[in-house]
Amino acid sequence: MQRDNVRSFISGVLCANSLPxxxxxAAGHQHMSPLGGRTSGRWANLVWGAANLAGGLALVSRPPGRGRRWGPRYRAFGYGVAAFSLWSAVAENIFAMNVDP
Incomplete structure (x- = not known):
């Protein structure tokens, strides 16, 4: 069960990271990504966002034979989303990685 919660937490982080x-x-802006650095454009962000979303969804997919309810994994997923969102907001305010120089 602990392993499922860790997977769900990481899934929440990856899914939350995919959204920006x-x-x-979609907006055609620049946003820092590991694929193109600080000036990553539309396509680098599309690939990186899609990879994060796919990884997050793969981690949270329901194992065969398990019940249909989330159980504690839902909280762990939400904590992952919240942790990434807080980190992202704080890091952006401190480092300003995604603003014009």
């Missing part, structure tokens, strides 16, 4: 990158791709 996918929104950047």
């Amino acid at each position: 990158h996918l929104a950047t791709a």
Whole structure:
């Protein structure tokens, strides 16, 4: 059960991380990503966002034979989303990685 919670937490982090990158791709802006650095454009962000979303969804997929309810894994997923969101907001305010120089 502990392993499921850890997987769900990491899944929440990855899914939350996908959103700014996918929104950047849709808007055609630049946003820092590991694929293109600080000036990553639409396509780098689309690939990075899609990879994060796919990884997050793969981690949280329901194992065969398990019940249909989330149980404690839902809280762990939510904590992962919250942890990433807090880290992202604080890091952006401190380092300003995604603003024009």
